[in-house]
Amino acid sequence: MATVTLPKGNPRTKLIITIAVGLALPVILFGAVLVLTTIAKPAPVQAFVQTVLGKDPATWPFTGLVYAVAAALLSFMILNFGAVIAATTIWWEMRVSSRMQSRIGYNRVGAGGFFQWIADAVKLLLKEDLIPADADQLMFRAAPYFVFAGFGLIFVALPFGEGVIAADLNVGIFYVVAVTALVVVGILLAGWSSNSKWALFGGMRSAAQVISYEIPAGISVMVPILMAGTLSMQGIIRAQGAWPWQWFVFTNPAALVAFVIFFVSQLAESNRPPFDLPEAESELVAGYLSEYSAFRYAIFFLVEFGNVWIMSAIAVTLFFGGWQVPGVTADMYEAARGAGALPAPAWWGLQVASMVVFAVKTMLVMNLVIWVRWTFPRIRVDQMMNLCWKYLVPGAFVTFVTTLLWQILVASVPVAATASGVALSVLTLVALVQMLRHARQAVEAGGDRVDLSNW
Amino acid sequence: MEKLILRRVDRNSEEMVLNFGPQHPSTHGVINFIVETDGEVMKRAIPDVGYLHRSIEKIGEVVGYPGFMPFTDRIDYVAAMFANEGYAIAVEKLLKVEVPPRAQWLRAISCELCRIASHLVGVGTMTMDIGAFTPMVHGLREREEINDYIEALCGARLTYNYHRIGGVAFDLPEGWRDKVLAFLDRFDKFLPEFDRLITFNEIYKRRLASVAVISREQAIGYGLVGPNLRGSGVDWDVRRDLPYGAYPHFKFEVPIGKGWAGTVGDCFDRYYVRCLEMAESSKIVRQALETIAQQPEEIMAKVPRNVKPEAGETLSRVESARGEMAYYVVSDGTNKAYRVRARTGSFTAMSVIEDISSGLMVADLVALISSLDVVAPEIDR
Numbered sequence: 001m002a003t004v005t006l007p008k009g010n011p012r013t014k015l016i017i018t019i020a021v022g023l024a025l026p027v028i029l030f031g032a033v034l035v036l037t038t039i040a041k042p043a044p045v046q047a048f049v050q051t052v053l054g055k056d057p058a059t060w061p062f063t064g065l066v067y068a069v070a071a072a073l074l075s076f077m078i079l080n081f082g083a084v085i086a087a088t089t090i091w092w093e094m095r096v097s098s099r100m101q102s103r104i105g106y107n108r109v110g111a112g113g114f115f116q117w118i119a120d121a122v123k124l125l126l127k128e129d130l131i132p133a134d135a136d137q138l139m140f141r142a143a144p145y146f147v148f149a150g151f152g153l154i155f156v157a158l159p160f161g162e163g164v165i166a167a168d169l170n171v172g173i174f175y176v177v178a179v180t181a182l183v184v185v186g187i188l189l190a191g192w193s194s195n196s197k198w199a200l201f202g203g204m205r206s207a208a209q210v211i212s213y214e215i216p217a218g219i220s221v222m223v224p225i226l227m228a229g230t231l232s233m234q235g236i237i238r239a240q241g242a243w244p245w246q247w248f249v250f251t252n253p254a255a256l257v258a259f260v261i262f263f264v265s266q267l268a269e270s271n272r273p274p275f276d277l278p279e280a281e282s283e284l285v286a287g288y289l290s291e292y293s294a295f296r297y298a299i300f301f302l303v304e305f306g307n308v309w310i311m312s313a314i315a316v317t318l319f320f321g322g323w324q325v326p327g328v329t330a331d332m333y334e335a336a337r338g339a340g341a342l343p344a345p346a347w348w349g350l351q352v353a354s355m356v357v358f359a360v361k362t363m364l365v366m367n368l369v370i371w372v373r374w375t376f377p378r379i380r381v382d383q384m385m386n387l388c389w390k391y392l393v394p395g396a397f398v399t400f401v402t403t404l405l406w407q408i409l410v411a412s413v414p415v416a417a418t419a420s421g422v423a424l425s426v427l428t429l430v431a432l433v434q435m436l437r438h439a440r441q442a443v444e445a446g447g448d449r450v451d452l453s454n455w
Numbered sequence: 456m457e458k459l460i461l462r463r464v465d466r467n468s469e470e471m472v473l474n475f476g477p478q479h480p481s482t483h484g485v486i487n488f489i490v491e492t493d494g495e496v497m498k499r500a501i502p503d504v505g506y507l508h509r510s511i512e513k514i515g516e517v518v519g520y521p522g523f524m525p526f527t528d529r530i531d532y533v534a535a536m537f538a539n540e541g542y543a544i545a546v547e548k549l550l551k552v553e554v555p556p557r558a559q560w561l562r563a564i565s566c567e568l569c570r571i572a573s574h575l576v577g578v579g580t581m582t583m584d585i586g587a588f589t590p591m592v593h594g595l596r597e598r599e600e601i602n603d604y605i606e607a608l609c610g611a612r613l614t615y616n617y618h619r620i621g622g623v624a625f626d627l628p629e630g631w632r633d634k635v636l637a638f639l640d641r642f643d644k645f646l647p648e649f650d651r652l653i654t655f656n657e658i659y660k661r662r663l664a665s666v667a668v669i670s671r672e673q674a675i676g677y678g679l680v681g682p683n684l685r686g687s688g689v690d691w692d693v694r695r696d697l698p699y700g701a702y703p704h705f706k707f708e709v710p711i712g713k714g715w716a717g718t719v720g721d722c723f724d725r726y727y728v729r730c731l732e733m734a735e736s737s738k739i740v741r742q743a744l745e746t747i748a749q750q751p752e753e754i755m756a757k758v759p760r761n762v763k764p765e766a767g768e769t770l771s772r773v774e775s776a777r778g779e780m781a782y783y784v785v786s787d788g789t790n791k792a793y794r795v796r797a798r799t800g801s802f803t804a805m806s807v808i809e810d811i812s813s814g815l816m817v818a819d820l821v822a823l824i825s826s827l828d829v830v831a832p833e834i835d836r
Contacts, residue, residue: 101592197473201495201817273586274658280586283818285480375652377659378586380818381495442651445644 018111029084030160030355032077034348037164040070044342074166078155086306087117089366093305096367097374127294132195135291139193143186144292144299150182151303154310159233161323161355162333163347172233173225176314177218180269183303184210187271187278190300191288202287205381206278210269212388217265219396223258223403224248224318237322238330242357245421249319250428252410253420254402259319261396266315268384270307272369274376277384312365313358320361323354469493473817477506481584481821484831488808488824492817500812500820502805508835515784515795520546520762521620523795528614530797531833533576536569537775538797539618544699545771545782546620549764552757557750558622559701564743565608565617566773567736568635571642572601573776574682574729574736577828581726582653584825585662590653597645604635620762622755632744639737646734654730663726664717667811667823674720677810678803681778682732683827686712686725693774705742707735722819722826729828763790777801777828801833 038044045067046057057063091106091114098105106113131140157172159165169175184207191203225231227248228239240247249259268275279287289300316322328350338344379387410417475488482488485506491498511530515523527542528535540562547554554562579594602612607628609617617624653659669679674687684691692709694702710731712724766788772781778800785794804827812820 097589101589102596103592197471205495276586280818283481283821374589376587377582377653377656377662378818379658380662380816382816383658383661442648445648 015111018114021110022114025084025088026359029077029081030352030359033074033081033160034164034351034355036070036074036077037160037166038343040067040074040166042067045070047342075152078166079152082152082155082306082309083302085309086302086304087121089305089308090120090301091117092366093370093373096370100371100374121298124294124298129294129296130291132291134195136193136195139189140291141296143190143193144296146186146189147183147303148186148299150179150184150186151306151310153179153182157233158310158313159237159317159322159358161351161358163351164355165234168232168234170235171231173221173236173314173318174231176233177214177221181210181214183307187288190292191278194288194291196291198285198290199288201284202278202280202290205284206271206288208381209271209275209277209384212385213265213268213275213392216261216388216392216396217269219393219400220258220262220265221318222400223252223255226400226403226407227252227255233317233322237317237324240321240324242321242324242326242328244321244425244428245418246324247319247321247421247425250424251417251421252403252406253424254399254406255319256424257395258399258403259315261392261399262318263315264387265392266311267369267372268388270311271304272308273373274378275384276378277381280378308366308369309362312362312369315365316358316361320365322361323358325350325353325357328353470498475500475820476503482824482831483580483829486805486829486831486834488820490812490817490820495816495818497812497815497817497820500808500815502808504802504805504834506835507831509832511836512795512797515792517791519791520764523792524619525614525616527797528616529832530799530836531775531777531780531801531830532613533830534569534573534776535613535615536566536617537773537780539615540566540700541771541773541775541780541782541797542784542795543618543620544773545769545784546762546764547756548769548771549767549784549786550620550758550762552621554622554700554756555751555753556701557626557747557752558754558756560743560747560750561623561627561754562618563701563705564635564740564747565605565615565623567739567743568601568605569615570736570776571733571740572598572605574733575601577776577825578649578726578729581822581825581828582659584821585659587653587656587659590649593645593649593652597642600638604631604638607631619755619758621758622753626752626754627747632747635740636744639741642737643734646730650730654727660716660723662818663723663822663826664721666717666722666819667815667826668718669720669807669811671720673807673810677807679778679807680800680803681775682728683725683778683800683804685710686728686826687720688712688724693772693779697772699771699773701743702739704746705739707739710735722822725826725828761790763788775800777804777830777833797836799833799836801827801829801831804829805834 039048046063049055049057049060049063049066053060053066055063094106094116095112106116109115109119131137154176156166157169157175159168187206187210188203191199191201191206194200224236228236230236230239236248244250248255250256267273271278277287278284279289284290289297292300333347333350336344336346336350338347406416471492473490473492475490476482477485477487487503487506489501489503491500509529511526514526518526524539524542527538530538575594575598579591579598582590582594605615605617606612608631609615609625611617669677669683669687671687671689674684674689679687688711690709690711693699695707695709710728712719712728714721714724715727716723764786766786768783768785770781770783772779774780779798780800781798783794783796783798784792787793808823808827812823815823
């Protein structure tokens, strides 16, 4: 029997470098976002102009320029954050999927293959940017930018922590839902302008799918909005508590259903399996991506995986209590902030805690998305439409109306929300434990056969 | 078909002519399907074969009888053992040679292991075509282990060249029997796990149930064979109905399609018949391994070095993983065959596609192709 000897394990230096970078990346990215969102506000900028530059911010003509520079830095960092998050999602997805498939997976570049995404990105950047002769040149070139714009603009209203949000718009969630639709424009353009039959199929499927699923997604988003009474992302989170029984998903039985509908619709909207019909590899070769290569292809890919973070973050915001840290109330943030132009150290600590809570919750939801991808087969076009119009849209309307009635009930009997929260969170915990036990039994019955010594 | 290819595209028509291949991820080899579609719904799909023709039958007339054995591997490289066996049986019939029992047993063991390996690829790629990647990798994991054992037996993992005219090339290696029995114990647990993972998945069942139904009459009329025929509810298996080799000594069931998810003869039936057949093959290998020790040591019959059968013709039929495989060999009394003809299951399976593709969706065409488990080189030879 053939034996191929591969080097086992990792050299110590490789391990240390990987762990160091793995720890430094989130610190740098989240740290930069935290610092820059705090600085790129009118008050700190004015204080900076007054004390450091020694000019009167009210009359000095370049105050706006300083503010613009700070904002540009912030947006640059957030885009970097999005790109790196998308890339590390790919790495994590590949590791999880290979574990599910009894393979080793990425293990060459860096310990555990952690730097594979850098290698892939460099490879894609160095490839020839091929544009088919028959393609509509302008549209073909423009499509990735539409997609990327739809992706980047969402981060404006996406919370990272208690005070860490680029702009807490009072129409936050409405803005997010609206901007997400830009991605469809890009995909449709890509499919149409490629002048390829596969790409056209992919583009048409995508248009049908994304536009259909915006409806159940939009209606199920109304449930947390009704419960919070605001459209602002931070406002919705502030209306929830830190503990599971205070999250919207549990305090209202209809919201649990709404979350499932929202989750399914978001999977469909971001073209994730089992709804990856627009790029169904075994049917449409690569769908709307068929003719793309190099950097443009990389952008489509980055957006696809970055959207996993975005959809998870939105789900956490709407249903899972966002960044709420257990035991920390809104007053404590206020009190810790202090009176200066720049906040006091205790405030920074609280912010970091809230960012950690939000990131961990988001990653758990992302993991769920990855599990779903590597477990389910793809559904067919007509089934996809059936699911949307026959089940999800009416279901979303029912949750919407039920929530209205539930809010009336809670207004007169406030204990109903707490009772539902405790009952549903306990039930969910029991279901989770059962699932894990079942999974362990299944693994033991089939025998777990994977050699991880060469990770 | 020429008309269809050369027809000028009518720009006002809603129809689109799509070349589904020759390089397409889910044709599993170089096959082309010319698909007339109206949106997602197909008007019809015409298989355009011939991209992988290698004149193997002509080679059979040139290289002499024993020399053709390695070429038979290339007829169906996913299940090469059966192509070996069918050719060996045909020439043995011409020579009127009796194969020793141990060689019969070894042929059955190697063929049934090969059937499991081939079906693992068949059902695995089918799940992948439906969009679930994980089950395919699980199937390939088991197949790799079978390949390890076959490699230990005959030195090759894909093109085995194991059977010989009058017997087989090698006896069992030491310790092989126990290792394979241990593997089969694990494999019998793997099948229910595979069913839990994908077969009874609701999405998977709905993708396949009542899709591309081939009726009993159609299946017989188009000459479908093997799991495709049995999936349509026809109870026919060469191993049982026209027994050859060691098969009369083994007990096994022949699973036939029962419309588990929808209609008899749909994609799910063809898929699930293969899953059940793997369990039956595992039973056969077990029985053969338990009784092989009672057979005498001899593994080759007395066959002259210069194989020169008397003039005449013969037909051999074996049950390959892709269905009945027949060799028609004509001898003119020299040491080279006058004509070698291989009848393979994939070729007839292609012919049914045009008839049942009308009204299916593009995604269903993928399910149909993979449920027929066609292997491109077996179509063209």
